[in-house]
Amino acid sequence: MLSTSGVVFAQTKNASAKASKPSMSDILKASQASDWRLLNPENTLYLDMEKGRVVIELAPEFAPKNVANIKALVKEGYFDGLAMIRSHDNYVAQWGDPGEKREFKNAAKEVEGEFTVKLNKHDKQDKQATFTQLPDVDGYAPQVGHANSFAAARDPKTQTTWLTHCYGAIGVARGNETNSGNGSSLYAVTGHAPRNLDRNITVVGRVRQGIELLSSLPRGTGALGFYEKAEERTPIKSVRLASDVPEGERTKLEVFRTDTANFKALVEAQRNREGEWYKFAANHIELCNVPIPVRVVK
Amino acid sequence: MLSTSGVVFAQTKNASAKASKPSMSDILKASQASDWRLLNPENTLYLDMEKGRVVIELAPEFAPKNVANIKALVKEGYFDGLAMIRSHDNYVAQWGDPGEKREFKNAAKEVEGEFTVKLNKHDKQDKQATFTQLPDVDGYAPQVGHANSFAAARDPKTQTTWLTHCYGAIGVARGNETNSGNGSSLYAVTGHAPRNLDRNITVVGRVRQGIELLSSLPRGTGALGFYEKAEERTPIKSVRLASDVPEGERTKLEVFRTDTANFKALVEAQRNREGEWYKFAANHIELCNVPIPVRVVK
Numbered sequence: 001m002l003s004t005s006g007v008v009f010a011q012t013k014n015a016s017a018k019a020s021k022p023s024m025s026d027i028l029k030a031s032q033a034s035d036w037r038l039l040n041p042e043n044t045l046y047l048d049m050e051k052g053r054v055v056i057e058l059a060p061e062f063a064p065k066n067v068a069n070i071k072a073l074v075k076e077g078y079f080d081g082l083a084m085i086r087s088h089d090n091y092v093a094q095w096g097d098p099g100e101k102r103e104f105k106n107a108a109k110e111v112e113g114e115f116t117v118k119l120n121k122h123d124k125q126d127k128q129a130t131f132t133q134l135p136d137v138d139g140y141a142p143q144v145g146h147a148n149s150f151a152a153a154r155d156p157k158t159q160t161t162w163l164t165h166c167y168g169a170i171g172v173a174r175g176n177e178t179n180s181g182n183g184s185s186l187y188a189v190t191g192h193a194p195r196n197l198d199r200n201i202t203v204v205g206r207v208r209q210g211i212e213l214l215s216s217l218p219r220g221t222g223a224l225g226f227y228e229k230a231e232e233r234t235p236i237k238s239v240r241l242a243s244d245v246p247e248g249e250r251t252k253l254e255v256f257r258t259d260t261a262n263f264k265a266l267v268e269a270q271r272n273r274e275g276e277w278y279k280f281a282a283n284h285i286e287l288c289n290v291p292i293p294v295r296v297v298k
Numbered sequence: 299m300l301s302t303s304g305v306v307f308a309q310t311k312n313a314s315a316k317a318s319k320p321s322m323s324d325i326l327k328a329s330q331a332s333d334w335r336l337l338n339p340e341n342t343l344y345l346d347m348e349k350g351r352v353v354i355e356l357a358p359e360f361a362p363k364n365v366a367n368i369k370a371l372v373k374e375g376y377f378d379g380l381a382m383i384r385s386h387d388n389y390v391a392q393w394g395d396p397g398e399k400r401e402f403k404n405a406a407k408e409v410e411g412e413f414t415v416k417l418n419k420h421d422k423q424d425k426q427a428t429f430t431q432l433p434d435v436d437g438y439a440p441q442v443g444h445a446n447s448f449a450a451a452r453d454p455k456t457q458t459t460w461l462t463h464c465y466g467a468i469g470v471a472r473g474n475e476t477n478s479g480n481g482s483s484l485y486a487v488t489g490h491a492p493r494n495l496d497r498n499i500t501v502v503g504r505v506r507q508g509i510e511l512l513s514s515l516p517r518g519t520g521a522l523g524f525y526e527k528a529e530e531r532t533p534i535k536s537v538r539l540a541s542d543v544p545e546g547e548r549t550k551l552e553v554f555r556t557d558t559a560n561f562k563a564l565v566e567a568q569r570n571r572e573g574e575w576y577k578f579a580a581n582h583i584e585l586c587n588v589p590i591p592v593r594v595v596k
Contacts, residue, residue, distance in 0.1 A: 089513060090513065140584070175575075176574040191489070191490070192586050193490055212387040215387060215489075215514075216513075216517055219514055280496075282493065284437035286438070
């Protein structure tokens, strides 16, 4: 048991006693099946390392060509036996082929960058149509919110939308040319959101489970956080598409939907936290501070 | 050597070729002695662990009573032999006495929370007077910027100023009562800035070197990221005030001043990055994305 100064600055159990509105925990407990969406195994990657599995949900509605190429690479076993090549503190962890010598079989070497996509907000088939805008101001984009449980932003003037570089976002490393990325080297954001990368690089999805396996990697001591020696790199056992993994070996996850009344209530609970601990209400929530809950399906 | 897709999304060496204004790297290279401030050994803590040293600069001008009590605890050897007790992914690492049984000698058990301080902007002796405001919008505070090389915010209406919870900020853990913290358990922000904590807890300083030793700790699997077993906790060899450490064992650091023309230029370089890699200029910088450079004095 940890007493007062040990428990510290987080919601305590008795905090909800004085609350006038439901807390995030209350909302999740009272949530219905319809508040959750099962991850589609066709768009879910398992990155398996010795210490465990990182589950990534891909977002083909935001980056169809890049997602297709990543799936092609995964299906040809491209990543199996490769490694984490970079861990840059307060920025990103990145994986791929340290020597960049591995052959591509069916995957393309160059894929057009998909930094933004057209809004298409009237297309009911389009998951972008589910964009739920936050009322909060954002310095990086005219509108921010969530689409299909991904943090996203929009610009009505240019009629574009894009996934944002929040913690856990997965992006396609590239060189100076916009088509120089192909998905063979991917990174996960493991620090304070580098939103300056938004609209400069293709974001293809988000880690839904296991981000701590990437964020707690020892930091690389080379330039930009690359590892300098082969033995510093954490090996990747395999990267597989969930649909290619036998049912019994899958990690079945549901993500909280972001187009529901309960999600709006959750955002409000986090915007102005209540309970005995909080003395000052922020009356604001920054896009990347909005939690997107995930649960394991039993 | 890493070629294009490996180098990825960071300033490349040839990026500066096309730049029309100096990059951060250019500004630092051209900086003068007057752009830097040597850390005062009287306000610098060394947290030594087996893997290395974390250097923390205290900010007595923002939290005089809490800083004084932390220094009293350090001087009586309170932290020596204690441990990291918590590592909460994308949030904080925290240290202290897991059992909370260690005796206090001279330090106080209860210290008034110093969540904000009065502006005193006309007091030339007051380091808060050096507040350099960012022109960028912020959702959490009416004004944000830097004071004495700390990220800070101000509210002219209430005539208050406070240190913000950016990556690397050090805070005083507390229970529900505002005077329940005393500095015997401290935390460092190791994830996306939890700015909702601003004005709710006492921020006493910032890590100036070695944050990666805290941010890469294995995550605790207990509630709130506390470690469940004693053997999971990383031991602390000692926490000492730099001024109590023999000259030869000190880590001499200078921090970039934030009240200079060169700091303004640095912020502008980061707000709109140039070079061949960037295709879209953010034209914005979020407070916690502003780098505050540190260098080792030879």
